[in-house]
Amino acid sequence: MVIMSKAERATATRAAILTAAERLFAEHGVGAVSNRQVSEAAGQGNNTAVGYHFGTKADLVRAIVRRHAEPVELARQRLVAQLGEEADLRDWLTCLVRPSVDHLAELGSPTWFARFSAQVMTDPSLRPIMIEESRTPAMARVLAGLHAALPELPDEVHAERGDMARQLLVHMIAERERALADGTPTPRASWADAATGLIDALFGLWHAPVHPGKTP
Numbered sequence: 001m002v003i004m005s006k007a008e009r010a011t012a013t014r015a016a017i018l019t020a021a022e023r024l025f026a027e028h029g030v031g032a033v034s035n036r037q038v039s040e041a042a043g044q045g046n047n048t049a050v051g052y053h054f055g056t057k058a059d060l061v062r063a064i065v066r067r068h069a070e071p072v073e074l075a076r077q078r079l080v081a082q083l084g085e086e087a088d089l090r091d092w093l094t095c096l097v098r099p100s101v102d103h104l105a106e107l108g109s110p111t112w113f114a115r116f117s118a119q120v121m122t123d124p125s126l127r128p129i130m131i132e133e134s135r136t137p138a139m140a141r142v143l144a145g146l147h148a149a150l151p152e153l154p155d156e157v158h159a160e161r162g163d164m165a166r167q168l169l170v171h172m173i174a175e176r177e178r179a180l181a182d183g184t185p186t187p188r189a190s191w192a193d194a195a196t197g198l199i200d201a202l203f204g205l206w207h208a209p210v211h212p213g214k215t216p
Contacts, residue, residue: 014053014063016042021050022064026115030061030123061126065133068103068113075099076138083145089206092145093199095138096165101173101198105191110181118174121166150206157210165202172198 020041024033035050035057042049054060076099083091104111120126147158176194179186188194 010053013042013044013049017044017050017053017060018064018067021060022067022116023112025061025064025119026112029119030057030126058126058129061120062129062133064113064116065120065130069133069136071106072099072103073136073138075102076136076142080138080141080145087145087149089146089149090199090203092142092149093202093206095142096146097169097198097202098195100169101191101195104173104177111177114170114174114177115181118170121170146206153206154210161206161208164205168201168205169198 017038021033021038024038024041036047038060039047039049046052050060054063076095079095079099083095104114107113117130120130143162146162150158153161173194176186176188176191186194188197
């Protein structure tokens with residue numbers, strides 16, 4: 001019989017809470033899940049376990065985001081470091097897309113983080129957490145690279161297409177994760193192929209012609 005120390009028990013409890021919360025939030029939405037439900041799903045007899053270990057629900061959401069952000073950031077840093085001075089739009093889009101998608105592939109099946117992210121991004125009170133935690137050094141470098149790759153694109157169009165790209169990434173990845181969890185067919189056979197499809201779509205989005213706006 002292995003006897004864990006107090007610190008080890010606390011670490012195991014935190015990990016169980018994070019896993020349970022991520023799954024419940026992904027499947028039902030953050031607002032629809034109580035701390036009591038998370039504690040029960042994590043196998044905790046004490047219904048105050050979530051508050052004790054994480055504080056508020058927003059703190060719990062941030063902890064889940066950070067749990068995945070580190071490996072994604074490291075992967076993105078490696079990809080960015082491999083780029084030369086001649087990096088083009090597709091290179092920067094690869095750095096944007098593949099780290100997140102590859103992370104899900106490495107987690108195995110099932111995963112919940114993509115659906116969790118989609119739920120958080122549609123919650124006005126929690127969305128800033130996801131935005132703040134995505135502002136990493138590697139992501140800043142990618143965004144600068146995307147901007148430099150299309151110098152003729154007006155700044156307001158860059159901003160608009162950046163928002164479009166975020167929506168496409170978050171929700172298409174979540175849809176694939178949902179389909180895999182439900183056992184329904186997916187357009188692409190693997191996460192790697194899905195990343196290629198997203199890069200192709202984003203490449204077309206960024207290269208779309210810009211027409212002057214017209215007022216009625």
